[in-house]
Amino acid sequence: MFNQRTNLWHNFWIYMLLFTIVLFFILPMLWLVIAPFSSKASLAVKITLPSLNNFRGLFKNKVAMLAFKNSFIISFSSTIIVTITSMLAAYALSRTNFKWRSTLLYALLLFSTVVTGIAAMVPLFVLNLRLGLIDSYLSVIFVFIGGFLPVSIFIIKDFFDAIPKDYEEAAIVAGSTPSQGFFRIILPLSQQGMVVIALYIFMNTWGDFLIPFILLRNINKYPISVALYTFFSEEGLPLLGLLSAYSLLYSIPVVVLYIIINKKFGFGFHGGIKG
Amino acid sequence: MFEGGIILSKKRAFLFMLPALAFVAVFLIFPAIWAIYIGLTNEALTGINALNHKFVWFDNFTKAFKDPWFLSSVQISFKFVFGSLVGQAGLGLLLALLLYNKKGILKELVSNIVIIAWIVPGVVVAYLWVAFLDKDFGLLNSILGVLGFDRVNWFHTLPVGVIIIFNTWRGTAFSMLLFMAALQSIPPSYLETAEVIGASGWRKFRDIIIPLIKPQILTDLILLTLWTFNVFTPFILTKGGPAHMTEILPIYTYRAAFMGTGRIGQGAAISTIILLINLTLAFIYLKMLKRK
């Protein structure tokens, strides 16, 4: 473990292992970066003359482009609503004390861990059916909100707890109302927490398949995850060139977001969320 | 019971919490409880029972336990979860150890690649593996061909193996990050002392590292079990085939509830079973957290 050791044998095995592991991870990714740019795309990883035809074809496909819009609508709405509602709730939970506060928090967390998409598949479907929300963005958005609120509240509450109450108390003594205190003092100080939550929700909802798959029927409402699945599963030969380009474009936003987060926060981010 | 403070009065605090609690109550808590209720009926999406369902009590549950497909999917789920655990936790720990104390480009490169496999949307990952493992065109078979081996139809030869490796590839990043943090938390002086005492790498691993990261190992295993048990993405890769051989419980549930005659009652019963399993796992996790 002391990399100063000129123990060549030791280091050789470490690098060999790392190389093999990296290979394991990179090989399947190659298709994603090569096929979209190839003029005769197939499932193979073949270097051919680079071409952007796949992308051109993709942009002409109305359904595919519509799905992009749908994904953005769903992810953005979920993100914004969860951020706002979780911040309000977390603020209340942070600044007031009542007997069942921790029980409530842990119960919420328990529910969100236990009631997964799979476990709630059926009742969610029937519920939305009865509410007439099947095939509406709202069904997916509401389900996401219900699912992500507990974790978000937990995280944001931590951020709020770290802000000393002195600020708000000083503001109150100076004459402000609680809402003003919240908006003018707390919000600006919790930007980091808001960003954490927003990114977490956006990245998770962007890639989700199961919920929209169950709750949406109309192909024009599908987000990219379901659209991609539909294209691939169609009868006849799937247009692999278009599909690979589509997959690449689909992946780019979240990968870019990750790179930005990594630059700013480092790995601590992930430990914070899950730990 | 409820103390308002200077900062937020009782009424205000309640109002602040209302929207969040409403959403959670309607779209998270209620469905969980309702699943149990529906499971006790013979409701369906089509046919007579769509209009007029009645209570069948535990009929759905017994039918489920008697259904060979249900039992086989439980078995497959077990194999899948176990394999994924070994894969993700094992590979994650290995990576954390290999990258321990390394800095700079190597560490950045390796960890970022592993993390990107986790970040890329599940649907895309599924199709990456479809392409990678394809019998005629896939990269893996091409490489094997070059090395002189025969091309293999992986989905037919090693169906459960395929979804295990797929899931491992996708999820290792979490374990890796968890263990990297765990290793960081060991004071360097412990390992340096062992080094000065004369302990070899293996002994340091066995006597010092493992005992000190036991809590994280357990946390990792429980969370992974919970998540892997509930993951639906293999559906995109294999749709449960060939011939139901990769039909893990989530896929079976979907089939039972939505495909064919759409017997929701049945599906709900299975959902309830899954809920109970999840609950058990979650309780074990909470027990462990409390012990910390």
Place this chain on the structure above:
Amino acid sequence: MHEVVFEKVTKKFEKVVAVNKVSFQVNEGEFFTLLGPSGCGKTTILRLIAGLELPQSGNIYIKDKNVEKLSPKDRNVGMVFQNYALFPHMNVFDNIAYPLKIRKQSPEEIIRKVSEVAENLQTKELLSRKPNQISGGQQQRVALGRAMVQEPNVFLFDEPLSNLDAKLRIEARSFLKCLQKELQTAAIYVTHDQKEALAISDRIAILDKGVIMQIGTPREIYKNPENVFVAEFIGDPPMNLLDCSLKCDHNKTVLDFSQITLDISPIKDLVREKVNDGEAIIFGIRPEDITIEYEDISPNSIRGEIFMVETLGPETIIHVKIGDLILNVRDFSEPNLNMGETVWLKIDLNNVYIYKKEDGKIVI
């Protein structure tokens, strides 16, 4: 044979030179201390001897064997870290036994050796407890036991007492010194506390910014500090050091402090050997070598005003203001003094230190 020889060793961390061509030798059975402010390189030197760091250049010998290419386990050194590094998941017995387990000794041997060590260190009753169940002082002895049981060539101590409270520290350091003498094993001890170093060491090496400033016995270092750094570092309260310049004319040789002058004619030959007229120098005198007088009776005494008095039991420290300068005086006669009172300071010219300003090296 020297126990440890450190020869022209240099260690760099990226661009920073932590240890700069340092050389020293430790004799058999010697208690050798590395003393200096933080960042001076003393811990790095210890780690180089242990094998936890590799030098860029230079040689390290333990018992005449060249070790700088060997890994720590082949050097057989017993190291005690500042935080003791006791394995929290093992009890005291297992902690102490660990080096023996690594060396695959038989269970009977292990039990015998650990009991012996535990007996020696008065930790026998603690053997079944875990580190978090024993006090700081006890933890320190267990860490010591773990190093002892290895029967090492040399002990390496990295500030082992800094986590103990003051009273315990004094007890612990005598205990450590006695033990070391009994075992007759050489020990290299790192600390930033000069009092501690003076109290227990056979010899001390003082370091600053990776360079050895002086090596000597505690008395040698105290009485003959070879440069300004050592003069300033050793001694509590520290030596008075003032800037001045040499002024010679036909009758007198005088130190010019701009506000006052001090006639040093009795020792002028010693000084003029090495210092030129007008040269800038640093004048040093220890607080105990100044005497307070209440009238102007001695020739060439300096007049000043009492600025502050610290009564510390038998010892009184008096801060005297002379113009802009302040001199500290140590007095054991338990005088009754008032702030603002005028006094005369008599300087003992036999115990004066003169350093060149430019390189801080001693003249007398």
